[in-house]
Amino acid sequence: MSTASTPSSGAAALSLEGVTCTFVSRDDPGQRYTAVRDVDLRIAPGEFVSVVGPTGCGKSTLLNVGAGLLEPSTGKVEVFGQPLKGVNARAGYMFQAEALMPWRSALANVMAGLQFRGVPDAQAREQGEEWLRRVGLGGFGDRYPHQLSGGMRKRVALAQTLILDPDIILMDEPFSALDIQTRQLMENEVLELWAASRKAVLFITHDLDEAIAMSDRVVVLSAGPASHPIGEFVVDLPRPRDVAEIRTQPEFIALHEQIWSVLREEVLKGYAQQKRVA
Numbered sequence: 001m002s003t004a005s006t007p008s009s010g011a012a013a014l015s016l017e018g019v020t021c022t023f024v025s026r027d028d029p030g031q032r033y034t035a036v037r038d039v040d041l042r043i044a045p046g047e048f049v050s051v052v053g054p055t056g057c058g059k060s061t062l063l064n065v066g067a068g069l070l071e072p073s074t075g076k077v078e079v080f081g082q083p084l085k086g087v088n089a090r091a092g093y094m095f096q097a098e099a100l101m102p103w104r105s106a107l108a109n110v111m112a113g114l115q116f117r118g119v120p121d122a123q124a125r126e127q128g129e130e131w132l133r134r135v136g137l138g139g140f141g142d143r144y145p146h147q148l149s150g151g152m153r154k155r156v157a158l159a160q161t162l163i164l165d166p167d168i169i170l171m172d173e174p175f176s177a178l179d180i181q182t183r184q185l186m187e188n189e190v191l192e193l194w195a196a197s198r199k200a201v202l203f204i205t206h207d208l209d210e211a212i213a214m215s216d217r218v219v220v221l222s223a224g225p226a227s228h229p230i231g232e233f234v235v236d237l238p239r240p241r242d243v244a245e246i247r248t249q250p251e252f253i254a255l256h257e258q259i260w261s262v263l264r265e266e267v268l269k270g271y272a273q274q275k276r277v278a
């Protein structure tokens, strides 16, 4: 197994150490459910890390911990060497669900974060237009979310996240609702934008192909309860990458086989659990 360690020099952009999260059980309020247990996860500045694992294993839970939206039951969370208190102000998020404000145009959506930060309107507008151009939506600023396709809405959401220039980008299955062609276009766009500014990225996905194609490192989580990392793989495929083309490379296929051999059993366990619950 090409086990990896994060570059150790300097503080991690995001570091989770011994993180455990327990919830009141949804089935039996008298019981507690341990979603993740004793998780260590470090993302270096500029590193693109994907977390894969079976459905319901705790991927979003870890992302929420990194975002500061969920306080772990035990464990330590640090952002650039500082303990995280409250919401992670150095992070930007992109979630699976649509987060655009339907009453605002695309441009107004992209500008919103800057306006909330008190940036004067004219400046926010200028930057908003620039970001819409960067995500290929130059002429669409006055459209409302319902007038845009799913892929275009994702581009607006991407611009909305990146305009704030976060040092850490947290993405929770951002493209899972898109058709495969649009999805691959968006993945390539994200890689291009990432290459230009090299932020730390924590990317959550179900899709192992997507994880390998995008990342520097793939972390595999075990099935829950008490999910934890059971494998870590360095992806040393050359960049820039085209996510559609790279899948045909022998190195990609070999790595896919290697990771899948670890992930497969966990996916089966996760699936069996879901069936029991259903």
Ligand SMILES: Nc1ncnc2c1ncn2[C@@H]1O[C@H](COP(=O)(O)OP(=O)(O)OP(=O)(O)O)[C@@H](O)[C@H]1O
Pocket (backbone or CB within 6 Å): 023, 024, 025, 026, 033, 035, 053, 054, 055, 056, 057, 058, 059, 060, 061, 062, 206, 224
């Ligand atoms: N607030 C909560 N209260 C109770 N249980 C919760 C809560 N949040 C998450 N869980 C449970 O913790 C486990 C992990 O959930 P999480 O959403 O992190 O998994 P996931 O790997 O992101 O799932 P998916 O792949 O389906 O998106 C699940 O069993 C879920 O039901």
